[in-house]
Amino acid sequence: MKVQNREMRPPRSSRAAGDAHVAGSAVLSVAGLSKTYADGHRALDHVDLDMRRGEIFALLGPNGAGKTTLISIVCGLVRPGSGSVRVAGFDIRSDYRETRSRIGLVPQELHTDMFETVLHTVRFSRGLFGCAPDEAYLEQLLRDLSLWDKRNNAIMTLSGGMKRRVLIAKALSHEPELLFLDEPTAGVDVELRREMWALVRRLRERGVSVLLTTHYIEEAEEMADRIGVIHQGRLVLVDDKASLMRKLGRKQLTLHLDRSLDAVPRALEHWGLHLSGGGAVLEYHFDASDESACVPQLLRELARTGVEFTDLNTRQSSLEEIFIRLLEADR
Amino acid sequence: MRRAAFPRFNIRGVRALYLFEMGRFKRTLWQSLATPVITTVLYFVVFGTAIGDRIGDIDGVGYGAFIVPGLILLTVFTQSLSNASFGIYMPRFSGTIYEILSAPVSAVEMVLAYVGAAATKSLLLGLIILVTASFIVDLQIAYPVLMLLYLALVCFAFCLAGFIIGIWAEGFEQLQLLPMLVVTPLTFLGGVFYSIDMLPEPWRTVSLFNPLVYVVSGFRWSFHGSGDVAPWISLAALLGFCTLCIALVWWIFRTGYRIKP
Structure with a gap:
C-alpha cells in the first residue's frame, strides 16, 4: 500500500x-x-x-x-x-x-460480492452513491490501495487482507x-x-x-x-x-534500593510509598496530572533520610489500563 | 439549516443496482434462459403436438396454440418469483445488503431497480418462449400490444411478490417454499392446459377461487380474443394483486421488517 x-x-x-x-x-x-x-x-x-x-x-x-x-x-x-x-x-x-x-462505511465482516471483479464492484459502489463515473479517480484509489494490479480479478480469488482493501476502496469510491x-x-x-x-x-x-x-x-x-x-x-x-x-493516566516511580528496608521510614510516610520485592524496591504511584507529586522533592527527602538506591525507572499507565479502569468504575 | 444538494431521484444508484442484477443474469445466462426454454419446448412437444392432436380445438383454437399463453405464464410466474426473491435474498444472505441500505437510495428506487431487473429478465424469457412456440405451433395474436402490456404487468406483479418472498425468507428452503408449494400447483390448476369451462361442477366454481385463473385467462384473451372470464375482470384481479404487493412492500420498508432492526 x-x-x-x-x-x-x-x-x-x-x-x-x-x-x-x-x-x-x-x-x-x-x-x-x-x-x-x-x-x-x-x-x-x-x-x-x-x-x-x-x-x-x-x-x-x-x-x-x-x-x-x-x-x-x-x-x-x-x-x-x-x-x-x-x-x-x-x-x-x-x-x-x-x-x-x-458517509463511507467499512464493515467489520468481509461482505463482498465474491463473483465480481475489483474494478466492477468499486464502480458499482460509486454509482450506487449517485456519483458520475470517474475512472481516473477510481484508478488512483485502487493504486493507493495496491489493488490496481488486481482490478480484473474476481474478489473470491483475493486474500483476506486484499478483500479488506476492496471494502475500503468501495467505501471511498464516492469520496x-x-x-x-x-x-x-x-x-x-x-x-x-x-x-x-x-x-x-x-x-x-x-x-x-x-x-x-x-x-x-x-x-x-x-x-x-x-x-x-x-x-x-x-x-x-x-x-x-x-x-x-494526562488526566486519567497514572505514573509509577520504582526505586531499586541499595539496602533492603523493613518498613518505610517515618519521615517519608506522607508520600504514601509502598515497599515490595522483600523491602528491596520502593514504589511511588501518583496521578500524571498531580502537580504536588514532585519527584525531585521525594528524591531529596530520600537522600536526607539516608535511603540510597542503585536504579530507578518511571512508567506511565497505558490507554488500555485507563480503559479497563473506566469500565470497572462504570460497573 | 443547510440546503440539500443531492438529486431528488438517484438515477445513477438505480442504474447501478439494475445493471448489477442484469450482470448476474448474464453470468448465469445458460441457467437463466436455456433451462426454462427447454422445459417449455418439452411441454409444447408433449402436450401441444403429441397429445394435443387427439384433444381437438378449444373455443375454436387448436390445442397447441391454446396452451401457449398458459405455458408462457407458467414460466414467467416461477421465474419472476425465483429471480426477484433470489435477487434480494442473496445480499441479505451474504451481508452485502449493508451497502445498499447505507446508500442514498430510497425504498422506491431500490424496489424499482431490483423488481425492474427481475421483471426485465422475466419479460425477455416470456418473449423468447413466445418466439420458440411460434416455430412449433401455428400462432396468431389477436391484440399484440395489449398482450405485451399485460405480460409486462404480470412480470412486474410477480416480481414484486418475489421481492417480498426474498425479504421474508430466512433460508433457501423458504425461498422455494411458496413458489413450489403454492404457485406451481395453482398455475397448473389455473387453466394452463385447459379451459375451466371443461371442468364439471363443483370444480369449475372452485377454480374461480384460484387467482391465477384470472391472470391466465386475461393473457389468453389477448392471444385468442376469448378467455374463462371477462378481460376487465382479469385486469382488475391483476391490478389488485399488484396493489396488495405494493402495500406489503411499503409496509416492509416502513417497519424495516427483516432488513432494518
Whole structure:
C-alpha cells in the first residue's frame, strides 16, 4: 500500500457543498440518541457525541457496548430510536440522501460480492452513491490501495487482507467526508495493520473525518485525536487522547534500593510509598496530572533520610489500563 | 439549516443496482434462459403436438396454440418469483445488503431497480418462449400490444411478490417454499392446459377461487380474443394483486421488517 503524502483532492461532497467544509465544525452530531431493539435490549442510552471535521475519533468499548449500533444508525442500517443524528448539518431521517452520500462505511465482516471483479464492484459502489463515473479517480484509489494490479480479478480469488482493501476502496469510491471503520484491523496481520494506520492518516490529511471502532487499544493510542469510551450503551467519556492520558493516566516511580528496608521510614510516610520485592524496591504511584507529586522533592527527602538506591525507572499507565479502569468504575 | 444538494431521484444508484442484477443474469445466462426454454419446448412437444392432436380445438383454437399463453405464464410466474426473491435474498444472505441500505437510495428506487431487473429478465424469457412456440405451433395474436402490456404487468406483479418472498425468507428452503408449494400447483390448476369451462361442477366454481385463473385467462384473451372470464375482470384481479404487493412492500420498508432492526 502506498503511503506517500501527495496532494489529493478533498472529499467530493465537501467540494460540492462549498460552505460545508469549515474546519472545526461538527461533521457528526449525535444528541440524546437511544435505541432499544425489538427483543428489549437497550443498545444505546442517551448518547451525545460531536465529532469534529477532519479528526480521527476512536470509539472504544467491549463487545455489545453499542459501537456498531451507533455506526449502523448513522449509516441507515438500523432504525434510530429517540434522539437526533446530524451529518454535516443534515438530519439522518429527513435528509438521508445528503447524510448517506457523505458517509463511507467499512464493515467489520468481509461482505463482498465474491463473483465480481475489483474494478466492477468499486464502480458499482460509486454509482450506487449517485456519483458520475470517474475512472481516473477510481484508478488512483485502487493504486493507493495496491489493488490496481488486481482490478480484473474476481474478489473470491483475493486474500483476506486484499478483500479488506476492496471494502475500503468501495467505501471511498464516492469520496465521502466521513469514514466509518468498524474494527478495521480485526484479524489482519501486523504489516497490513500498519499500512491501514498510514492510510487513515492520509485520509485525514485529505480532509476526511474518520470514526473507528476498535478492540485494539494500541490502535486508538496510535492514531486517534480523540477517544470515546462506550459501555452498556452509554458514552462514558469523550476526551482528547493527550488530555485523557494526562488526566486519567497514572505514573509509577520504582526505586531499586541499595539496602533492603523493613518498613518505610517515618519521615517519608506522607508520600504514601509502598515497599515490595522483600523491602528491596520502593514504589511511588501518583496521578500524571498531580502537580504536588514532585519527584525531585521525594528524591531529596530520600537522600536526607539516608535511603540510597542503585536504579530507578518511571512508567506511565497505558490507554488500555485507563480503559479497563473506566469500565470497572462504570460497573 | 443547510440546503440539500443531492438529486431528488438517484438515477445513477438505480442504474447501478439494475445493471448489477442484469450482470448476474448474464453470468448465469445458460441457467437463466436455456433451462426454462427447454422445459417449455418439452411441454409444447408433449402436450401441444403429441397429445394435443387427439384433444381437438378449444373455443375454436387448436390445442397447441391454446396452451401457449398458459405455458408462457407458467414460466414467467416461477421465474419472476425465483429471480426477484433470489435477487434480494442473496445480499441479505451474504451481508452485502449493508451497502445498499447505507446508500442514498430510497425504498422506491431500490424496489424499482431490483423488481425492474427481475421483471426485465422475466419479460425477455416470456418473449423468447413466445418466439420458440411460434416455430412449433401455428400462432396468431389477436391484440399484440395489449398482450405485451399485460405480460409486462404480470412480470412486474410477480416480481414484486418475489421481492417480498426474498425479504421474508430466512433460508433457501423458504425461498422455494411458496413458489413450489403454492404457485406451481395453482398455475397448473389455473387453466394452463385447459379451459375451466371443461371442468364439471363443483370444480369449475372452485377454480374461480384460484387467482391465477384470472391472470391466465386475461393473457389468453389477448392471444385468442376469448378467455374463462371477462378481460376487465382479469385486469382488475391483476391490478389488485399488484396493489396488495405494493402495500406489503411499503409496509416492509416502513417497519424495516427483516432488513432494518
